[in-house]
Amino acid sequence: MNQWIASKYPVQVLQPGDSIDVVKHLRQPTSLWLGFQWQAMADDEDSPLHLDVMAFGLDGSFQCKTRKDMVYWGNSNSSMDALVHCEGGKEADAQTVRLQLSRAKIVGIAAVVFVVNIRDAKARGQCLGRSVRHLTCTVYDKFGDRHREIARVSLSGPFEPQAVALEMLRLVALRGSWTATVTAKPFHCSVRQLVAQFVSNSSRRMLLKGENCHIHPETGHLVCVGLSWRLLPNLRHEALPINVLVVCLDSSGKQVGNIICPHNPRGRGIYHHNKACKAEHEAEEKDTETVELSPSAIPAAVYQILFVAIIPDRCQSKGHCFREVEEAGFRVYTRRYGGPEMEICRHEILEGLSSETAVEFLRFSRDKDGQFGMVSPSGEGLLCDATRFQKHLLDGTWLLRANCQLLRWGDRFNVTRTFPGLRTASVGV
Structure with a gap:
């Protein structure tokens, strides 16, 4: 049955920068499913490769208000289960995320960012360029055991050197519909710094x-x-x-x-x-x-x-x-x-x-x-x-600098020690 559906409704293959309305041709869609697959380089037995999918539920200002609205292997459900990092996706998918459209609207999720990250990348000396050969993300509709693939993103290496995470796709709600855009944005920072780019907290x-x-x-x-x-x-x-x-x-x-x-x-x-x-x-x-x-x-x-x-x-x-x-x-x-x-x-x-x-x-x-x-x-x-x-x-x-050459913002500089006879100084910024 799934093969017949695929032949009748062919999947749209997207390239970086492409966008598509993923619910336009669906009848009364309730959820969007996203399945992720990857092909790794030869594994090092001492440092096996572990990839994680992270999904950030963003509000209208494109900020994730709390970490509860970020789902990954350590937090599988967001507020009201609008986003779920779940089992039961398509066969052969390594990880699956489900977006429940009505609940996303209730909790104020206006966009979702999907990032594939190497777990403990720096500690293991791994990066996408050396460790990953291929990444695939498929957006599909699911009804029972059947599914209809809507869009597919396939990214092949070589990836950017030293990148340890990649934003593959961004879903944005617009006038009652959802648009998927392939971003293919690499990150070179730690997980904590990556999360800080999306998760805001008004108290800090x-x-x-x-x-x-x-x-x-x-x-x-x-x-x-x-x-x-x-x-x-x-x-x-x-x-x-x-x-x-x-x-x-x-x-x-x-x-x-x-x-x-x-x-x-x-x-x-x-x-x-x-x-x-x-x-x-x-x-x-x-x-x-x-x-x-x-x-x-x-x-x-x-x-x-x-x-x-x-x-x-x-x-x-x-x-x-x-x-x-x-x-x-x-x-x-x-x-x-x-x-x-x-x-x-x-x-x-x-x-x-x-x-x-x-x-x-x-x-x-x-x-x-x-x-x-x-x-x-x-x-x-x-x-x-x-x-x-x-x-x-x-x-x-x-940490006092002995001369005034190449001072940077935040540096401390001992003026009187460098210029012993100085009585008056003018500072220009």
Whole structure:
């Protein structure tokens, strides 16, 4: 029967950039089914290839409001089951997604983006160009055991070098119909960064490098900083410890008091948890390290607080560095003691880290009113051991540039040290 249907209603083969109305010739359609197939290169027995289909349900502003409206192997059903990552699709399909049209309208889904992603691509050293030969997506209508194929997208390699995910297709609701467009858009980023491009959250703000966020915690609320990263496997098969250090600086950039670290977790107004705390709004996400701040209890001599991740000297001597780290970033949130959290902002270190062994994630500074309230992401670091790092802090030279050449947005520059006789300076932006 399916062969007869295929001969009577031939499938439309689409190329990148093509669009087609996928419900125009269907009688009272209730759902659209999308089946995905792929052909991989020869599998490495030590690192088998795992591909996942992710579907993002977008609203009228083309944003996915919550992660609930993103379906994949770890979340098979969206709100009201408008999108379902399901079994029971066409034979030979590796993964299937079902879009229920009436429910999509009720929950406000105006578009759906379909992405094929390599699971743990960077950790396994895999990419589409080296690991995948062919990708196919078929849009079809299903009634019992029968189905009618409407449109098919077939993409063959070689794919873009280092791409680890590919947006194959985008469905958009328009005047009571649904249009499918082949986008074939590659992504080179981690899954977390990929999701952040589609999923929005009105309670938080994604900071760019060089951008500041001003927060105003309520009285009695803690300010919490969660730092996170993921370790890539190394050739020595050794676990790489990374310590988070919290350093207080005065207005001249010099260290005040002791460094807060896992072995010295408490300071005035600062507590280093030295453990992971789960993000409440994203159940599968955890902070690698968490630090709590009570801004009102921090000494008046402290002007800035640095959050630095450093590799221990014993590991640096073996050649370990931040080249073995990915998906580094932080989030800032407030909460009462024992109460729920409210996330304020977050930042992902998008520029790849390399030979650095000490990396500053962010600075928390006093605002114009003298209260702690300004968050500044950094993502800069140096190749230095603990002794050199300590000297930089005591001298007030940590991450300060010695000359004014090739300054970038967000850099800190010691003007008076570079120009000792300077009395007046003009700044042009």
